Amino acid sequence: MSQRRITTPTRSNAMAPWLPLRHPGLVSATLALALASGALYWSGRTAVASDQPMPADASAASVAFPGFADVAERVTPAVVNVSVKAERAQPMGLRGHPALPPDADVPESFRRFFEQRGRAMPREVTGQGSGFVVDSDGYVVTNHHVIEGAGEVTVVLNDGTSHVARVIGRDIKTDLALLKIDVDHPLVAVELGDSSKARVGDWVLAVGNPFGLGGSVNAGIISARGRDINSGPYDDYLQIDAPINRGNSGGPLFDIEGRVIGVNTAIFSPSGGNVGIGFAIPAETVERVVADLRENGRVERGWLGVQIQPVTEELAAGLGLEDATGVLIADLIAGSPAAASDLRTGDVILSASGQQLTSAKDLAKLVAATKAGTPMTLHIMRDGTARDLTLTIGSMPEEDRVAATPSDDADASERPRLGLYLSPLTPELRAERGLDADAVGVFVAQVEADSPADRAGVEAGSLISMVGTESVDTPDQVVAAVREAIEEKRDSLILRVEKDGRPLFIAVPFAT
Incomplete structure (x- = not known):
């Protein structure tokens, strides 16, 4: 939902600030450089050194770079604005990686590029990011951190129409999410390219919604490949110098043929603005994750x-x-x-x-x-x-388990639920969250806005160590306890919740 600024890597002190992104702009250049040995001129996409002097009647226009107008005109209709609303001011990934606690010691320059407005205290928080249509039926790809904690997600198409979106699935580890909007006509969609063939020095276009401006196109080159910015376990970013800013998060990175070779996700910026160092998730990662999200709603690893x-x-x-x-x-x-x-x-x-x-x-x-x-x-x-x-x-142990459902056969709209997304407390998660090695319980990865758990005061980032009088250490145990309480026709569930080392018993009522 938002973008983040990267000051230094989230889990190391080797680098500096990263931020989430928006849209880029057009670049056009005229080059007529006289060299002692001859002239340098543009021929198609290649700069060619020539021993022959430039013709006397050669004009600046004849050597002007052809530009990106045709590609931009073709792909821009598939790029969308993703706006979100949340009923309470949860962290929503403003610092470092989504898995980090809001008070984590993350350098100010390491941020995602997401434009967020709102107060630190409840009630309503809004934000904007970018996305792109990958299927004419209305499937939209964006960053997970763009929609993280959102109670309502809206996709605004290039023609200005707004559509409420459903979250098909999300993957925290790669910071990707898949949305679906219902439309009565086929949408303009873009195809994923082969980012493995992209080379350092290739031209790229970053398109998105910087600062909420919408439909912005920026040009640059691939600066490096295989960057690890310590934002997750599978970092393998393309580094680019195309100007990207807050709100560009989730927007596509195109090659000069108009194929998506990445998703703009973070920038390196001590100040919060563009300094020419951005990062995009490679298309091969996007393709694999989106396919799993579309088929299963989650990524199986x-x-x-x-x-x-x-x-x-x-x-x-x-x-x-x-x-x-x-x-x-x-x-x-x-x-x-x-x-x-x-x-x-x-x-x-x-x-x-x-x-x-x-x-x-x-x-x-x-x-x-x-x-x-x-x-x-x-x-x-x-x-x-x-x-x-x-x-x-x-x-891999399943993450983001929703507690709870009384039966797998029941209609989803009739299932009593708490609104909790739970994850097992693995050694990796303990390390990421700075928890003690002997910490026990089930990790609350997310709390749905305005859900029973949200209204009862359960917060993302806390641990559930007991349900009733029974200790729990897996999401399945919490789900089983919820089902048992429903079968016994209880009105609420008692959870022992720990946050910042402080335990508290909370009664969470059931809701359908």
Whole structure:
């Protein structure tokens, strides 16, 4: 829903500020540069050095860069404004990554580009971001942080018409979301391109809704590939220099053929404004995530169940490795595929499925992209001896579980619900949220605006440690407790909620 400013990476002190984005502008250049050895002139898309002198009658117009007008005219109708409203001022990703607590120590320059207005205290908060139509039936892609915490999402098309949108699915880890609007005619849609073929130096167009202006087009180039800005476990951003600002979040990044090769998501900015360093989620990630969201409403990822860390020069020397390569297993998560295998704490994984590992994220991305039930062979080093072992990838514990439903067969509109989105409290989540290693309970990832839980005072970022008099540590236990309470015809559910180390019992009434 909004954009964020990136001052320094969310989980490291190596970088500086990131922000969410909006729309870019047009660039047109006339180049006539005399060189000692000849002239430099534009020929199509390529700058060509020539030994021949420029003809005397050559005009500036004859060497003018052709511009992006044709591409902009073709793709702009598919770019939309995404506006949101929330009934209470929840954090909505104003600092760092959506998974971070609102008081996390995140550099001011690391922000998403999302335009948000409202007071710090309730009641209504509004915000604007960008998105784009990927299917003429009304499917719209945007950033998760653009719609995070929203009670109402509205999509404004390029023709000015407004449509209330449904959230089909969202993925916090890649900061993507899929919306659906109902229309009575086919919409102009854009296609996803192959961002793997995009090269550093290629021209790109960023289109979006900067500062709520709408329909803005900015041009630039790809500055770098594979950027990790510490905003999530699967960072693999395209870095661009196209001017993007607040409100550009969720907007498309086009190549010069008009294909979407990325989703504009963050900027690096100490001041909050554009400084020519922006970041876009690659199209191949977008394509995979959107397909899962459309089919399942969530992203299904493979799961190994290990806590890992990079192998430094010092660790390599201590472990007897020739090179500082691979990833070191720091811990095995109980009940995980790794714990059920022959892996041990202290093993160094050098390669997985034949792919060499140079960083911890190499393994995380490879496992996540592997379907549950797939065998994976790991080449490891243990006690100075190399060996291979094979295990079966599991399914990542489901996040964003909604509590609760009395029966899977009941019509969704008739299901009593609390309005809670719950996640298991994994070691990774404890680390991300700065929670104690011995913290127990179920993590409240989100609270629906104006839901029973919201009205009762349950806040996102808190822990549910008990339901009634029973301790809970999985979303399934909370769901089961809700179903049991419904079967017993109770009017409310008692939750023991902990926030900032303070426990409190809260009665949450059921609502349909």
